[in-house]
Amino acid sequence: MAIKKAHAQTPLDTLRSDLEGEDRFCRERAHYRYVPPRPATYGDLDLDPRIAEVLAARGMERVYAHQAEGVAAARRGEHVVAMTPTASGKSLIYNLPVLEAALADPEARALYVFPLKGLEQDQVGGLDALMEALDLHPEPGPRERTPVRGAEVYDGDTPGHRRTKIRQRLPTALFTNPDMLHLGLLPHHDKWAKLFANLRYVVVDEIHTYRGVFGSHAAQVFRRLRRVARHYGSEPQFIACSATIANPGELAESLLGVSCTAVTDSGAPSGGKHFYFVNPQASPYTTATDLFLRCLETGLKSIAFTRARRATELVYQWAAERGGALAERISPYRAGFLPGERRAIEQRLFSGELDGVISTSALELGVDIGELDACVLVGYPGSVASTWQRAGRVGRRGEDAVIFLVAGNDALDQYFMRHPETFFERSHEAVVVDPANPRLLGQHLPCAAAELPLGADDPVYIGDDPDGFRGALADLEAGGDLRREGAAWYSALPGPQRAVGIRSIGPAFRILDEAGKPLGDLDGDRVLREAFPGAVYLHRGRNHRILELNLEGRYAVARPEKVHYYTRALSDEDTEVREVRRRRRGNRLIPHWGDLRITRRVTGYERRRTNDGKRIGTHNLDLPPTTFDTEGLWLPVTGAAQSAVREAGGDLPGALHAAEHAIIKMLPLFALCDATDVGGVSYPLFPPLGGPAIFVYDGYEGGIGFSRRGFETLGDWLTATLHALRACPCQAGCPSCVQDPQCGNANEPLDKGGAVALLAHWLGSAPPDRSRGVS
Template identity: 45%
Template sequence: MKRFLKRLLTHDWKTARVVHHAVLEAQDSQYAGPQEPLPEPIMHALHALGIQSLYTHQAAALDLLRSGRHVVVSTATASGKSLIYNMAVTEALLQNPHAHALYLFPIKALSRDQWDALNTFFAALPGATPLTAAVYDGDTSDRQRALIRRKPPHVLVSNPDMLHYALLPYHAKWESFFRGLRYVVVDELHTYRGIFGSHVAQILRRLQRITDLYGARPQYIFLSATIGNPGELAQKLIDQPVETVAHSGSPRSRRHFVFMETEGPLASLAARLTQDAVRSGLKTIVFTQSRRMTELVHMSLVRAAPDLAPKVSSYRAGFLPSERRSIEQGLAEGRIAAVISTSALEMGIDIGGLDVCVLVGYPGTIMTTWQRGGRVGRSGRESAVILLPQPDALDHYIVRHPETLLNGSYETAVIDPDNSAIVAAHLPCAAAEIPVHAEEAAHWASPRRQALVSATHGGTLVQSEDGRKWFATASYPHRGVDIRSVGPSFTILGPDAKDATRWIPIGTTDGVRAFKECHPGAVYLHRGRTFVVQSLNLEKRIARAVPQDAEYYTWVVSKKETEILEILASKPCTAFMARLGRLRVREHIAGYEKKRLFTQELLDFTPLDLPEQVFETVGFWVEIEETIVEKIHRASLHYMGGIHAMEHAAISVFPLFALCDRNDIGGISIPLHPQLGKSAVFIYDGYPGGIGLAARGYDIVESLLERTLDLIESCPCDEGCPSCIHSPKCGAGNTPLDKAAALEVLRYLLGRKPLGSETDKEATREKTPVLEVAAASASKPEPAIGFLDLETQKLAQDVGGWNNKHLMRVSVAVLYDQRREALEVFRESDVAALIDRLHALDLVVGFNIKDFDFQVLQAYTPKPLQHLPAFDMLEALQEQLGFRLSLDHLGEKTLGRRKTADGIQAVQWFRENRWDLLIAYCRDDVLLTRDLFFHALEKGYLVYEDRSGKRLRVPTPWNLEKILQEYGQKEDKKRSILKRRRSAGV
């Protein structure tokens, strides 16, 4: 390893260079025992396998399982997670030989590998009672399946696909198995995210219906690579509380992480590094991002070093099961010294101790990077991981910011168990297994109940005469549900190699992507071969493709529109508004371009006549104020090119925050959105109904834009390139793009540059707040009346003027509840509760409340605050006099009390973290407002002083009952109008 590293770090690689070298020091083992000793047979088996002690995380997980909890263990690769569930399951089987366990793995190779490990563990147990295990997957013969169903083993090893298609639909044939089901093991939890994870959540809910039917209450054991939210993800999958074990006690050997850059072909550099490693006696694994790259690296290596050909192999999907297992065995036994693989080998298949991992392209997530890098160093020896970036924005961001990978937090895995399309697809499956009862549906969440209604209206479910049960109209609806996609899928057919007149399935794709990937003329890759699509039948949902050596790839050109259907959440950020909502996305594919491989030279454009695609999803968006637009135009920069570049870069770095790839999300930049009346950049889930990614993006939107700015700033190019603002998925052909404009927009949005510096009276004038009267004054009225005032985090000049009050953000708000005689203080994190309180009041009273307080608060809610019953004292006095008076002036002249500070001072206190002074000032303003209001009601006037110094009365013919009645009638009228609009479908 020392010899290899010295050459790697000092060699002149001509077109490549080492950018960063990090050394991760070794970590010692941490051991612990469970609270109660393990049964003697299990201790005997552990010792027979060379295991003398348990790691701390293994003991902690075992204790939780023994207490009856559902558990997720999220620790690094090779930390002994499989031993946890094998021990727990074995202990249960020793206590009850009629019990069963179900092991679920996402891929067949891992199922077989873990089945072997389980059999080894069972074989090490002493005694005459054998425990049995069997694999039930797509490679299991019909004869074996029948035998397994007839006499189920103690442990059934399978995958979510077989559970969906073969076990749950025929649960009556598995009755004894389900009755005795004690544990359900879900390994590689991190793979159950996005669309696949949302489907698996429905499958596991259906499994729970089956086990409930047979009286079983199995515990769930989840195993995951290190992710940001293992407990949350596991809980969403089964809709039950799950305990998390995340601290690992397993050892870690010394590891080197080397970041490189190259201007030459990636395949050649990867092959040279692999050759050097193998000749240094180091077992090596190369991970690539595509089947094509896998074969290119393998081919380059064999051509450069023919003598190594017997010792190296590629490994990817498409190989026969026997080929894959032969390669795995060759690695484990040492006959194969290097393997070049796609993602197929990143999971816990036992391939022995490896020393070097070469990553050809950033794997897309921090979690996957460590998962793949964790394949080396298992033998306790020093190891190395080498990252070679592809010409992609995210790849180059990681190489230029290695601390993001080395010190950053792990991404969040996102699913949406309430995705309407997915729920509607699984409800007929559930009803075909066990009829859905009204009592059961009554406890469902609203989206699930709505999906039940939709499925009934759509004809996939039918109700009983009494309306208490739902049945599936199809006898086996499961075959129509592809758990790897959403909505109806397209089948891709290719000619049979043995009979060219016969067409056979070679792949599938979901409806959203079919137009982009399977249009006539599209290049489609399958098993390392290049196909060109001949035809796309939209009615039969079939694409026909023929083999063809194509030295180009295809890229669709499209136009998109986004319609806002509903705003779900809203919040002010540094210098922009962020909102989350339901969207309707319309996309029309105008044609496709042919581009030469590697050089990306444009060869041709072909128009297409395809129907417009329309789907509803969830998205978040950043609203950009006109102030910023004007500044970009005044700087002679291309504004549309700027927000378009910002959209591309934001999508590129999005996977740093959520486990996804660029294909899972879409975006659109709009200089003037007709519904918003301003510019906006939208990012949305690329699947109908949404899968939770947009909600995650809304939560971290400011951090996302910070990373976006870092990406663009750190790229050395002058005008933009694939490493920063170009997108390989752009439907507009990466035009227009303006790197300089994108940087300026982001700097304004994130407060790096001020929106304005107005110094006129309007910009610096203090906002007249609101205070309240002592509880002793005035008799307590029966209606629920609240007096409100708030202070902000920013001044008008900080956000570009008073037109942008929605960007000023709440620092503190005070509400006086007249009926309860209580003051309530709200900070920004409490604004949602404040808004709920305001909606519960009969009347909200304030000073300048409509033009200021509500404008600031509106940024935090999609509910229109102008509908609230509110009495604005400043508005009423201005109508009476024709000019404005300040709260400070009225308080001094009427009550002899002045305001204790002003809005500028309040912002300064906020910045200094002086909450005591800030809250006291806001509270005093509320009390002052309330005193003036009741003085006006009782005396019929307030006092002010004119410019000549005369003290005068302003009449206040305000009547509380009339005010309440007037606003009550207004609300009744609004409700009536809204009801008519809803009934008309508006």
């Protein structure tokens, strides 16, 4: 009789067995699903023997089907966008055409554009190694100690002497980001004439990150790039790559302004994924820390993703305190770390020196950090696409991996805990940019005119919106930003690029210690809320207290201190309706959408205990206000709606405030945005309207379409909000429905029952029965 060989238990088997044998985990497990593995499918691709030999030496003897399809489209001269999962080998789709062009023509050049600096650094080494193996490095100059390589990074971290050398001895492939393209290369294109004259390919990776205001700005930068290249006689091909989204072709065409062939069927293999939804009875951060440590203790290399810098530092701090010997083998990772710190952490993780990392979304993108086995998501990432992108960071060896989605108290987290099948059945969100946005167009046309004169029939701009383009030229001329000479427009001011921030944030602030040593960076939009005098600032697991905030010098001074509390800013704001652009007529609700002016002021801050969140003190601040113009919608509250709230026993100010919070929490179901991308305010009396009103607005200068999307889907949006409030089992309101941890008024006042009554009145639904709670 044959003896069946026992299957050896893996560390993942051990972890799952231990967890599923624990009563607490079984109580907190809201859902489990196994996503089965997928085998590889291969394609045929004739390669130059030299390239084939170099790839084979690196273990790439066959190409996946999507790689073959993408390279074939590029060889036909088509613009290409490839959308396949994380770690599916998309980089070969753009590297192969670049290598083939370089072998055929030593003068051919390529420009690689990545949204973040870390991605440039990660990719440049791999391409340069291929170029060196193919003998594509430029000949070094006499006595050159650090010669220019075949692939070089040119960004804000590149030293000045190195920038000069790169311009003088141009590499085959130049790696940069949209910011340097906007501020460095395009305004000084005459210094890059050889690059633009010989530009064959423009690689744009991670295009799913180009959303909202950043994506719309970047769309303008890429149009300016096409103008400059055309001026020097080149028409480069674009090769773009994306994680899984609903509309890769549409996004690439909006972003780049060219028609693209979409490659969407992945041939790469993937391991199976054990997906657990966990709804903790205690703190989600405590539960996530426990799971992260359990994974590490079982021998699984792990990554934990949080939704905020502070959460990253807290989870790391707790894991290090409780991890014993593991503390030396884990690290935090987030934006705000200095470039050298980020590179060192990436290298330690890739080499195996680290077993685990706790990160914000900064490691969601394609930095190669080696092979990982477990992923802990500390809260729902905000979109289905981002959740799968983060989950795709594990299981790269074709083996099974485990993902824990640990729910926070936020409304969307709890929505999916109660309806997990909705997550797995829901399609990935679409990413939308607006290259014809008149405000952004008005900012970038002076930049384009400073680079090259503009004509009324400019082929790069005329295809988006001819009337809008010509109207913008006329408005800018009338406003003095452009001057006309004959049939051409020129910029009225030198260097207009410096006044345009393409990420729509204020200038970066440097966080310094008392000796002046840099600790990190914080963008200008966040500094008044997170680095005010007295604020607790976390860096690498250590608490620091902000001693000074210098707004003119753009820096804050921090001192390490052992404190057992955190701080939260308090603020107020004023709203001005500048123009009504759309309204709807209804019996119960007459919503409006249009232009708003928002003035915010941080008035003070709270100190809250770390262990239980209890408020232990409030302090006043005297900081300058910030004002910006944006788009938003507002919902006037009629007398009948006010009566409905009062008849239900509700407090009107609390009902408005609670409804405002709940509505904002549910917007990401209908617009690909984060709750922090939008703002809101409620008024028991808004004098210009003669009554109460709720406002929801885009949190960016000029607006970018989030509130417009909400206005277009208002009925479904309000219905989902009402369902979420009624489904939440709390009586008085909680973080899962109406409380907001970022509320500038410390969540006072709030009336959940009144909010339900208000929404029910607007939707013509049955009012709440107070005798049975608020449902």
